[in-house]
Amino acid sequence: MEGFIDIHSHILPQLDDGSSSMEQTLRMLKIAYDDGIRTMIATPHAHDGRGACDKEVMEQKLKDVKEAIKDTYPGMKLYLGSEIYYSHDSIKKLNDKKYPAMADTKYVLVEFSPMAEFRYIKNGLQEFILDGFNPIVAHVERYYYVVKDLERVDELIQMGACIQVNAASITGEFGKEYQGITKKLIKNNFIHFLSTDAHSDGNRAPRLKKCVDYLTKKYGEEYISEILIHNAEKLLLNQYI
Ligand SMILES: [Fe+2]
Numbered sequence: 001m002e003g004f005i006d007i008h009s010h011i012l013p014q015l016d017d018g019s020s021s022m023e024q025t026l027r028m029l030k031i032a033y034d035d036g037i038r039t040m041i042a043t044p045h046a047h048d049g050r051g052a053c054d055k056e057v058m059e060q061k062l063k064d065v066k067e068a069i070k071d072t073y074p075g076m077k078l079y080l081g082s083e084i085y086y087s088h089d090s091i092k093k094l095n096d097k098k099y100p101a102m103a104d105t106k107y108v109l110v111e112f113s114p115m116a117e118f119r120y121i122k123n124g125l126q127e128f129i130l131d132g133f134n135p136i137v138a139h140v141e142r143y144y145y146v147v148k149d150l151e152r153v154d155e156l157i158q159m160g161a162c163i164q165v166n167a168a169s170i171t172g173e174f175g176k177e178y179q180g181i182t183k184k185l186i187k188n189n190f191i192h193f194l195s196t197d198a199h200s201d202g203n204r205a206p207r208l209k210k211c212v213d214y215l216t217k218k219y220g221e222e223y224i225s226e227i228l229i230h231n232a233e234k235l236l237l238n239q240y241i
Pocket residue numbers: 008009010083197
């Protein structure tokens with residue numbers, strides 16, 4: 001299978017703790033392409049505490065990468081987004097166009113501290129919704145107080161949030177605990193997006209093959225299409241999922 005859409009990746013060079021150079025970015029894109037990914041949303045960390053840079057800088061980097069791959073990977077589409085670390089002024093930053101939303105849509109990828117209280121996460125997501133955004137919870141498996149009770153995941157979905165998990169959590173590369181949690185999320189059909197959250201061409205490369213093989217065997221190609229293609233297509237069209 002190919003034509004996958006990866007909505008969470010740190011492929012833009014020298015912006016955050018992701019790719020450290022254009023050379024590394026190109027190696028990452030080769031890995032992604034070889035694993036069947038044909039569309040990527042670059043989501044640099046938008047986190048003032050970690051020296052988030054402006055949207056204009058991100059846009060320029062994306063342009064540079066697009067230029068660098070236009071002959072080698074003409075079939076690869078790249079978009080800009082960001083992984084917003086929730087804080088009291090996240091929405092102001094979005095509205096002031098300092099942080100990019102996902103591919104110029106109303107979707108936003110939102111991250112929290114792993115030990116954030118459930119109420120804090122729920123209220124934070126609600127703020128985005130009230131302001132007209134569609135929040136996607138980045139790697140939900142990491143938030144202890146959300147996944148300790150799966151009804152809470154459902155509560156976030158019912159409120160209007162989307163759920164993203166990392167492929168490496170499903171394959172067990174982040175440990176048995178995350179693997180167990182993601183299995184339960186799959187069984188409850190709580191996942192909207194499966195992504196690489198790639199940071200490098202090494203340990204955290206944009207690989208999907210192992211995860212796709214596993215999920216195809218267990219749940220079939222239709223499920224893969226839903227969480228790796230169709231829902232992301234709706235996102236790119238700014239449609240509700
Ligand atoms: Fe990330």
